[in-house]
Amino acid sequence: MSRIGKKPVAVPKGVTATINGQTVSVKGPKGELSFNFTDHVSVELSDNGVSVAPRDQSKEARAAWGMSRTMIANLFKGVTEGFSKKLEINGVGYRAAVQGQNLQLALGYSHDVIYPIPAGITIQCAKPTEILVSGINRQQVGQVAAEIREFRGPEPYKGKGVKYATETIFRKEGKKK
Template sequence: MSRIGRRPIPLPPKVEVHIEGQQISVKGPKGQLLRTLPPLIAVRQEDQKLLVSQVNESRPARQLHGLCRTLIANMVDGVSKGFERRLELVGVGYRASTQGNKLILNVGYSHPVEIPFPPGIQISVEGNNVIVVSGIDKELVGNTAARIRAVRPPEPYKGKGIRYLGEQIRLKAGKSGKGKK
């Protein structure tokens, strides 16, 4: 049995959970999330806790046990606190702005790159070079941040590009032997 899967999920106040068969709905102050669980996993509510268990001891059930528990815990955290990822633009002239429902990036291409906001995601720009992606669905927040980073990933020689805030880029030395014959 999974160590992670056995841990109960505490429900904070103002968070409601409805379980109908394999469908679980979590509603809180920030919004509502819905997920369909695999038939090998069962969820039940006791007091202010959710317990995730396997239907049988098959290998696929053991593989999904910890995963489903973590997905449900992320749903509970998302509707109560929310998630955010911060990205920073490093490079001369690199800047970001929002216009309506789009993020506009000027990152060294001949044209500005426009990225539309997915539903349920808020994107804001602090200064000209810090992008904040926030929302209640952890998976969607992470995927959106990864799509923004993929526009201009950090390059290994000068470190210019879009990176996660606090991400360490290992720089390469470049050409050596300058001036030798």
């Protein structure tokens, strides 16, 4: 039994939710999002919020139950508050700058890496060594942050590269004579 799936998702003020077939659509102050849930769960809108229940006791239905509830909760949080990921750049000469619709990264290669910023995502560089990725879609924010980190992931000897602000790099000891 899903413990998180049993709890209904409260609809915040200023947000409208509609269920049309297998789609939950949410509209709020920051924008509009939708989620297509599987046939294994049933979703209904009531006075106390959106509740999710499995259609039967199969393994697939129980697995999709909590996930569907969490995805719907992410829709509500996205259209009201939004999501953000903070990245840090460590290394001599490593820096980032936003130029129009592109993120320009100097990561120690012979050329600068140009990353086009996708629609629905905003990237800010308060300092040349900090990148803030934000948007209303949690999956898209995480994917963009992962793609930026992939250009030069942190290495374990000196800690150089792009890392999440909450990430700790396990350091290795260098060669001994």
